[in-house]
Amino acid sequence: MAESLQISNAIAAVLPDLPDQVVKSVEDALKTLGAVTTDDLKYIAEGDLLPVLKPIQDRRLVAAWAQKDSFTPTPAPACSPPVSLQSSLSSVTPSPTSSTATSSPSGSYRPAPNWIDNFQIPWQKLSEEILQSLERQKRPSPKLRREMIRIVVSEMIKICKNPTKHNTTEIAKRMVARYPKSLQDVIDGDVIGLGYHSLAKQLQSRVENVKRPDTPKIQKRKAASDDDTDEISAEQRASVQDTYGCVNWMPKHLPLPETVESQLEKKEKMKTFEDMNYNSDVVKDFIKSTYFTQRKEINNGASIQKLSQDWPFLFKEVGMAAHFQELTGVSLIVSFLANVDKKGARLLNFFKRVDAHKHKQVLDALLKLETERGQSTGCSEEVIQMVLLLMAHFDEKEQHLFHYVEKTSLAEEVQMENVPPTPCLIVCGSSCFASETFMLSIDRKVVNDHITSFTSAICLMFGSYYCLNIHYPVDLRSTLEFLQRCFFSINPENGTKVEWNKKRKVFSVNPRVLTLISDLADHEWTFQ
Numbered sequence: 224m225a226e227s228l229q230i231s232n233a234i235a236a237v238l239p240d241l242p243d244q245v246v247k248s249v250e251d252a253l254k255t256l257g258a259v260t261t262d263d264l265k266y267i268a269e270g271d272l273l274p275v276l277k278p279i280q281d282r283r284l285v286a287a288w289a290q291k292d293s294f295t296p297t298p299a300p301a302c303s304p305p306v307s308l309q310s311s312l313s314s315v316t317p318s319p320t321s322s323t324a325t326s327s328p329s330g331s332y333r334p335a336p337n338w339i340d341n342f343q344i345p346w347q348k349l350s351e352e353i354l355q356s357l358e359r360q361k362r363p364s365p366k367l368r369r370e371m372i373r374i375v376v377s378e379m380i381k382i383c384k385n386p387t388k389h390n391t392t393e394i395a396k397r398m399v400a401r402y403p404k405s406l407q408d409v410i411d412g413d414v415i416g417l418g419y420h421s422l423a424k425q426l427q428s429r430v431e432n433v434k435r436p437d438t439p440k441i442q443k444r445k446a447a448s449d450d451d452t453d454e455i456s457a458e459q460r461a462s463v464q465d466t467y468g469c470v471n472w473m474p475k476h477l478p479l480p481e482t483v484e485s486q487l488e489k490k491e492k493m494k495t496f497e498d499m500n501y502n503s504d505v506v507k508d509f510i511k512s513t514y515f516t517q518r519k520e521i522n523n524g525a526s527i528q529k530l531s532q533d534w535p536f537l538f539k540e541v542g543m544a545a546h547f548q549e550l551t552g553v554s555l556i557v558s559f560l561a562n563v564d565k566k567g568a569r570l571l572n573f574f575k576r577v578d579a580h581k582h583k584q585v586l587d588a589l590l591k592l593e594t595e596r597g598q599s600t601g602c603s604e605e606v607i608q609m610v611l612l613l614m615a616h617f618d619e620k621e622q623h624l625f626h627y628v629e630k631t632s633l634a635e636e637v638q639m640e641n642v643p644p645t646p647c648l649i650v651c652g653s654s655c656f657a658s659e660t661f662m663l664s665i666d667r668k669v670v671n672d673h674i675t676s677f678t679s680a681i682c683l684m685f686g687s688y689y690c691l692n693i694h695y696p697v698d699l700r701s702t703l704e705f706l707q708r709c710f711f712s713i714n715p716e717n718g719t720k721v722e723w724n725k726k727r728k729v730f731s732v733n734p735r736v737l738t739l740i741s742d743l744a745d746h747e748w749t750f751q
Contacts, residue, residue: 234246395423471552474514493534506541538663556678563606589612597656623643626647660673665687671683697722
């Protein structure tokens with residue numbers, strides 16, 4: 224216990240503002256690496272803590288621990304947020320001098336370096352209607368929310384003419400901490416991400432709008448990237464993306480009492496299960512007990528062809544669900560169905576009553592789906608509508624996720640050159656509603672040719688990205704991230720699973736996903 228406290232203090236001495244849950248994750252990572260005393264910390268190398276920390280945080284720890292006196296706590300830099308929520312939110316009414324800037328000539332204007340530490344959110348300037356909503360733990364209407372954003376940003380600009388994204392994020396954290404019920408990113412009670420991303424986005428957008436008239440058009444500066452993997456090599460970046468959302472990406476040791484020989488025996492035995500009526504519980508136990516070997520082969524880059532031959536159950540529902548749960552700590556099928564039951568009706572209601580009136584592509588998709596659906600009802604039919612309308616909302620094309628073939632087509636008859644290389648569902652029929660069988664294709668190879676429900680097909684498709692270290696394609700980034708956060712309950716704080724693209728700015732939380740989450744949260748209060 225004493226050593227654990229010393230290690231915790233050693234982390235806090237270098238990164239005093241690190242949240243408690245992240246400190247705990249760093250401690251766990253250090254234990255996994257074998258660091259059990261503070262003397263062991265000097266052997267930690269740069270990059271060892273990347274799955275848990277951002278690159279700069281990782282480098283700061285390693286640099287500090289390499290020195291003898293690194294464990295003496297040092298004061299945080301003047302501009303280093305976040306500050307204590309208790310001190311910043313102890314009173315709704317700020318002091319007269321805290322939210323206004325000292326007047327000075329514009330040419331010599333400089334905000335105090337620690338202005339964000341002393342900034343008081345101007346709650347007293349909000350309208351009575353906004354305050355009533357906040358105090359009664361109700362979500363302000365979009366109009367009132369925009370009014371609140373304008374007032375807060377106006378006060379920020381008085382003190383600092385160029386607030387950074389870091390500043391707006393810190394203020395969003397404080398606001399959400401003060402009124403979580405009213406301002407958090409939630410859908411049906413489930414907090415999405417860290418809960419403050421959409422508010423931070425709105426604050427930043429307002430800051431940029433206010434600054435725009437004063438920004439000379441000829442002066443262009445490369446914006447600071449929000450991609451957590453920007454400052455590391457391509458190989459390290461891929462590693463960070465592969466481990467995104469995972470809790471057990473690569474086990475350190477074989478589970479007791481397993482041996483290399485017993486793993487091989489189980490691997491061979493599972494291949495024979497396909498030819499008989501196998502017991503799902505037995506398969507699940509075999510998948511769990513051989514998880515170490517599966518991850519080792521996947522992480523070492525085994526081809527889809529080899530994996531499908533060596534681990535056929537990895538591509539079936541029972542096997543992938545077991546592997547996915549070991550990898551992410553999330554139950555693939557159970558989590559998805561529970562979230563569909565909780566949020567699906569609201570999402571469909573939003574698309575039909577609100578979104579279809581705003582976006583022509585959503586209205587077109589809705590009319591097409593109503594025609595194709597006919598009189599059929601059931602869980603899979605609702606899921607089909609949900610996924611296809613979600614793609615229409617984000618304007619992401621069906622052909623990147625679905626490939627349609629004749630109802631009687633066999634796997635060997637599919638023209639694979641027309642199928643995308645990323646996980647794709649081959650629909651045997653004219654539409655997802657008409658199909659009784661789906662196939663899963665990965666790397667243009669059919670790895671499962673007999674999936675009998677759309678719900679299972681979507682879960683297998685999504686699970687493939689995590690189980691097989693596949694990055695989200697840019698063409699599907701919004702749909703997949705929304706499913707990940709809202710329907711599979713995977714909400715990492717940092718990083719991204721979207722494939723890296725030099726031409727595109729990559730965000731840890733997709734802004735389009737944030738906007739939809741915010742719109743749904745607003746819709747939640749009016750949905751009956």
